Amino acid sequence: MINRFGLALLAPLVALATPAAAEVRLIPKGAPPADAAPPEPTYADTADLADSARFVLRAQVRKVLPVQPERAPGVRAGWGRFYIEARTRALVSGPGVVGEILRYLADMPLDLRGRPPGMAKREVLLFARSATPSAKGKGTDLALVAPDAHMIWSEPREALARRVISDLQQDDAPAGVRGLREAIHVPGTLAGEGETQLFLAMADDSAASISVVHRPGAPVAWGVSFSEVVAGATGAPPRETLAWYRLACFLPAELPRQANLSATPADAAQAVADYRLVRRELGECPRTRR
Numbered sequence: 629m630i631n632r633f634g635l636a637l638l639a640p641l642v643a644l645a646t647p648a649a650a651e652v653r654l655i656p657k658g659a660p661p662a663d664a665a666p667p668e669p670t671y672a673d674t675a676d677l678a679d680s681a682r683f684v685l686r687a688q689v690r691k692v693l694p695v696q697p698e699r700a701p702g703v704r705a706g707w708g709r710f711y712i713e714a715r716t717r718a719l720v721s722g723p724g725v726v727g728e729i730l731r732y733l734a735d736m737p738l739d740l741r742g743r744p745p746g747m748a749k750r751e752v753l754l755f756a757r758s759a760t761p762s763a764k765g766k767g768t769d770l771a772l773v774a775p776d777a778h779m780i781w782s783e784p785r786e787a788l789a790r791r792v793i794s795d796l797q798q799d800d801a802p803a804g805v806r807g808l809r810e811a812i813h814v815p816g817t818l819a820g821e822g823e824t825q826l827f828l829a830m831a832d833d834s835a836a837s838i839s840v841v842h843r844p845g846a847p848v849a850w851g852v853s854f855s856e857v858v859a860g861a862t863g864a865p866p867r868e869t870l871a872w873y874r875l876a877c878f879l880p881a882e883l884p885r886q887a888n889l890s891a892t893p894a895d896a897a898q899a900v901a902d903y904r905l906v907r908r909e910l911g912e913c914p915r916t917r918r
Contacts, residue, residue: 667916669779671792671868672877677755678792680773683722685754686781687714687730689747707735708744717751720786721793726759729767735775751781753789776917795870802854802871804831805878813890813899820844824902840902850906864909877913
C-alpha cells in the first residue's frame with residue numbers, strides 16, 4: 629500500500645467499488661446538500677493544492693463508483709470515498725504526457741439520502757502528486773494530493789490555478805513558511821527610534837525575515853525579504869500573491885513567547901506589538917476547504 633489515495637489501492641478497489649457498496653450514512657445536522665453549489669475556491673485553497681501537486685489536469689468524469697466504507701478509512705462524517713474514471717481534457721501543469729483515461733480515488737460530500745453529487749460528464753480540475761501508467765495497461769492512475777483535491781472545472785478556476793502555478797514556478801518564489809524562528813527588538817539612539825527583526829523558519833532552510841522600522845515622527849513601516857538581504861519598508865505583500873499566502877496563511881496568530889529574544893521587557897513588548905501590526909496588515913487567510 630502506497631498511501632490512502634495511492635496507486636496500489638486502485639486495482640483491488642475497482643472490484644469493490646460497485647453500486648451495492650453505497651450505504652446511507654448519517655449527515656451532520658445542517659450540512660448542505662451535496663448538489664448545493666460549492667463556494668468558489670480562494671487563492672489559498674488553490675495554492676494549498678497546487679503547492680503539493682506535480683500534475684494539474686482538466687478532465688471529464690465518465691464513471692463514479694462508491695468504495696465500501698470498510699475499504700475507506702478516515703473519511704470525514706457526511707462524506708464518501710469514490711473510485712472515479714475520467715477522460716483527460718488538458719494537462720494544465722506537469723511533466724510528460726498522461727493517458728487519455730484517468731483513474732483515481734476521491735472523497736465527496738453526500739446528500740441527505742447518502743448519495744454523492746451528480747458528477748457524470750462534468751469537467752473537473754485534478755491536483756495529483758503522481759501519475760503512472762495503469763497496471764492494466766490502460767490509462768493513468770493518479771494519486772491526488774488530498775482526498776478532495778478535485779474541483780468542478782470553470783474558466784475562472786482554471787485561470788486561478790494557472791496563476792498560482794505560475795507564481796510557484798518563478799525562480800524567486802518564496803518557499804513554505806513553517807513558523808517564526810526568532811524575534812528581537814533593538815531600540816535606536818533617538819526617542820521613538822528602533823527596529824524589530826522577525827526571522828522566519830522556512831521549509832527549505834533558506835533565509836527570510838521581516839523588518840519593522842520605527843523612526844521619529846514617521847508611521848511604523850515594515851517589509852519582508854525572502855533572502856539574506858534585509859527587507860525594505862515596503863509594507864504588506866499584495867493579497868492573493870504567493871508572498872502574501874506564505875505569510876498570512878502560515879505565520880502564527882501571536883508571537884511565540886520562546887521566540888522573543890529581546891533584551892528587556894520593554895523591548896520584548898515592542899516586538900509583540902510589531903508582530904501584531906504585521907499580522908493585522910496581512911489580514912486573514914480565507915479558505916473554503918477544511
